[in-house]
Amino acid sequence: MMNIVLLGAPGSGKGTVSNLLEKTQNMAHIATGDMFREEIKNKTELGKKAQEYIDKGNLVPDEITINMLKGKMNEYKDSNGVVFDGFPRNIKQAEALEQMLKDKNQKVDLVLFLDIPDEEIIYRTVKRRICSNKECGAIYNLEYKKPKVDGICDICGSKLIQRKDDNEETITERLKVYHEQTKELIKYYEEKKLLYRVKLHANINITEEMTKEWLKSYNENR
Numbered sequence: 061m062m063n064i065v066l067l068g069a070p071g072s073g074k075g076t077v078s079n080l081l082e083k084t085q086n087m088a089h090i091a092t093g094d095m096f097r098e099e100i101k102n103k104t105e106l107g108k109k110a111q112e113y114i115d116k117g118n119l120v121p122d123e124i125t126i127n128m129l130k131g132k133m134n135e136y137k138d139s140n141g142v143v144f145d146g147f148p149r150n151i152k153q154a155e156a157l158e159q160m161l162k163d164k165n166q167k168v169d170l171v172l173f174l175d176i177p178d179e180e181i182i183y184r185t186v187k188r189r190i191c192s193n194k195e196c197g198a199i200y201n202l203e204y205k206k207p208k209v210d211g212i213c214d215i216c217g218s219k220l221i222q223r224k225d226d227n228e229e230t231i232t233e234r235l236k237v238y239h240e241q242t243k244e245l246i247k248y249y250e251e252k253k254l255l256y257r258v259k260l261h262a263n264i265n266i267t268e269e270m271t272k273e274w275l276k277s278y279n280e281n282r
């Protein structure tokens with residue numbers, strides 16, 4: 061059993077790393093945002109409760125999130141562990157997660173921090189283009205993953221567009237919020253000697269070998 065908390069700014073490659081860990085380590089990936097959407101869509105008890113808070117413009121209490129995570133973890137009993145993506149976001153949540161895992165005789169084994177310079181995240185995000193055909197949803201990058209024909213999707217031939225949020229101002233704001241939230245959390249996990257920092261750059265494609273190497277080197281150096 062190995063539980064990994066994934067930390068990193070929006071656009072740092074957390075999705076890619078999660079998918080690779082899922083595939084190579086037989087781990088379950090719990091993205092808290094997706095989990096919320098799913099519970100609300102399926103109108104589960106917890107989903108309905110969460111919706112009430114959201115409707116009132118309030119934050120969903122940690123207790124609800126923790127109970128959702130508990131349920132999710134029970135669905136994934138056969139996996140080798142869980143990758144937590146999007147939770148915890150603060151120390152209080154980190155402590156709640158710890159307690160929840162402790163009740164299952166488990167713990168957070170590793171906090172993988174994808175550290176990539178802000179300016180590179182901004183640069184990469186403004187260069188992102190997505191296929192306007194929602195069924196396709198292919199993602200391109202004018203710098204790192206160009207389409208064969210300018211402005212046209214390789215797969216379905218639809219026009220490529222830029223997401224409204226993929227502009228410098230929005231990303232800068234999002235990064236600011238992210239740093240404010242994560243600063244304390246990074247310190248917290250550093251003190252617990254659980255943090256493994258991976259320095260990344262926007263032009264690097266994260267590979268299966270890289271994730272294996274990180275886990276190996278973390279285990280050797282702890």
Ligand SMILES: [Zn+2]
Binds near residue numbers: 191192196214216
């Ligand atoms: Zn397409």
